Amino acid sequence: MELKKMLSEVYGGIFEKELIDEISEAGQLIEFEENDVLIDFGRYIKGIPLLLKGAIKIMREDFDEGELLLYFLEKGDTCAMTMACCVDDKRSEIRAIAENKGSAILIPIGKMEDWMGKYKSWRAFVLQSYNSRFNELLSTIDNIAFKHMDERLENYLNEKSKINKSKIINQTHQEIAYELNSSRVVISRLLKVMENEGKIRLNRNNIELL
DNA sequence: ACATTAATTGTGT
């Protein structure tokens, strides 16, 4: 079966075979396109997604209608927020948007608890996942609290390029400003400075890292 | 091909 093969490729090293079997049995494959909204604020969670392909960005809504990018998820990751939510049957505190097209497998909530007791590797995966999300969060908090916009912007560009495996970023200044919860003018100015420093090249609708 | 508009980016206060 195609699904099991994909699962093995990404998670084969970490889950035992029986668990992979169970996942491919119970899980539901979902495909998504760039900019699809996978999870939105206030929605109940249907299941836990295991990312197979592509990347997802996790956003947080601010008090006054701003948005802020928290972190990216890549293949092999899962959303810790989701897990916390469905244990408690609470609504989502975050919004997940597909960064590029890809696929994930959706695990029903009930299974997740079953496997916690049944499979050591699953338990470890969940804990480890929590841990790495937590660390990611810490570092973005550092960024916001202690670093200035120019550094945040640079981090953002680097992450973007890593995740899309491309030196070229197709986004307007406006969109970038939105994700960093800043204003377009500020981003434009900082980008201009970076261009003068020879770090990037500015074109219309795309930025090239050098 | 040309004019008009909208969207994106640049700059000064």
Added chain:
DNA sequence: ACACAATTAATGT
């Protein structure tokens, strides 16, 4: 932050 200028892309005629 705001206002406006300059540049480029999109659309209609």
